Amino acid sequence: MADITLEGVGHSYDGGRTHALNPMTWTWSDGRAYALLGPSGCGKTTLLNIISGLITPSQGRVLLGGRDVTGLPPVARNIAQVFQFPVLYEEMSVYDNLAFPLRNRKYPKAEVDERVRKVARLLGLEEHLRRRSRRLDPGRQQIVSLGRGLVRSEVAAVLLDEPLTVIGPALKWTLRSKLKEIHRDTGHTLIYVTHDQTEALTFADEVVVLKDGAIVQSGEPAELFLSPAHEFVGHFIGSPGMNVLDAAVERGIVRVGSALVGRAVGDDGALPDGPVRLGVRPEFVRISPFPRSPGLRAGVTGVDRMGSYHLVHARAAGGDLVAKTDPGEHGTAEHLHFERAYLFRDQIRCGTLAALEGSGA
Numbered sequence: 001m002a003d004i005t006l007e008g009v010g011h012s013y014d015g016g017r018t019h020a021l022n023p024m025t026w027t028w029s030d031g032r033a034y035a036l037l038g039p040s041g042c043g044k045t046t047l048l049n050i051i052s053g054l055i056t057p058s059q060g061r062v063l064l065g066g067r068d069v070t071g072l073p074p075v076a077r078n079i080a081q082v083f084q085f086p087v088l089y090e091e092m093s094v095y096d097n098l099a100f101p102l103r104n105r106k107y108p109k110a111e112v113d114e115r116v117r118k119v120a121r122l123l124g125l126e127e128h129l130r131r132r133s134r135r136l137d138p139g140r141q142q143i144v145s146l147g148r149g150l151v152r153s154e155v156a157a158v159l160l161d162e163p164l165t166v167i168g169p170a171l172k173w174t175l176r177s178k179l180k181e182i183h184r185d186t187g188h189t190l191i192y193v194t195h196d197q198t199e200a201l202t203f204a205d206e207v208v209v210l211k212d213g214a215i216v217q218s219g220e221p222a223e224l225f226l227s228p229a230h231e232f233v234g235h236f237i238g239s240p241g242m243n244v245l246d247a248a249v250e251r252g253i254v255r256v257g258s259a260l261v262g263r264a265v266g267d268d269g270a271l272p273d274g275p276v277r278l279g280v281r282p283e284f285v286r287i288s289p290f291p292r293s294p295g296l297r298a299g300v301t302g303v304d305r306m307g308s309y310h311l312v313h314a315r316a317a318g319g320d321l322v323a324k325t326d327p328g329e330h331g332t333a334e335h336l337h338f339e340r341a342y343l344f345r346d347q348i349r350c351g352t353l354a355a356l357e358g359s360g361a
């Protein structure tokens, strides 16, 4: 097992006119469980296939434990890959499908049996081991594919490309926690591609967010939620996503229209005057009967009752916002208080919003 390093790796499918993946330098640390999260077409599969060797990048080098493997085919990389749809020998039994990657690498018979049974137990396949794979439903066939990806102990990494797409929602939860269990047991580096934030946040030690062929942020799930470094991360992670208002910094004060909403605290020293975007997650908007800085005057326009929480819709001078509140919190209040808000320029976070001095907040 080893770190996987991408050195200036980029890829174009059209001879350099456009880039599916912008040149990037990035290390996947040995033994970590990563989710690679991003919308359709952002380059997730391209990146995964470059790591496994199915695609040779148009530029840059792929290193496995410091060894340059850029020109090597998948079979020489010792990386297992699980695809969106089942890839199985349909005429073989489930047992033989699971055993195949091990027998291929001349594992001793007893170890083959031990590993096949262990993976089968973890994935709930024990009672199907003798069945022909083509007799299984597509969901179960995909679980066998997953098992084939996870059965080897010595792989450098297991790459999973939206592996639970064909699986029903209830079983998805179970399988995700099984994957975590298997990860704890084997210590493999896992890279799990998904466009589903819940899947990414519940599975991974570290979530890597990809947009338009570039990594915009990576971190632990809580970090992406509490401290989005890019406007896109604010939108894409969280439900509903981050509220965004057009704002401006003037001599250290943040304005939305004519309202003074708070004080700008730059991430790297004082923020120069000019337009910014103010981002605040619904979870950090409080509805208040009186002004409280940082915050904004607003009127409640509607409430969605979601059971354990309410989504309160409010209209402020700079636009509409949503607050996620405890049931009963909204009342007829006319002010929004922002417990945690961020400032963005050119989509990159440049600061946070603090209370106005002398506001008493």
Ligand SMILES: Nc1ncnc2c1ncn2[C@@H]1O[C@H](COP(=O)(O)OP(=O)(O)OP(=O)(O)O)[C@@H](O)[C@H]1O
Residues within 6 Å of the ligand: 013, 020, 038, 039, 040, 041, 042, 043, 044, 045, 046, 047, 195
């Ligand atoms: N074989 C190919 N030939 C030409 N363009 C391709 C090819 N494969 C992918 N692309 C393009 O490269 C970009 C990235 O695609 P990729 O499949 O890597 O994204 P993705 O994030 O995995 O998307 P999805 O979630 O829809 O699978 C897209 O614009 C896609 O249309």
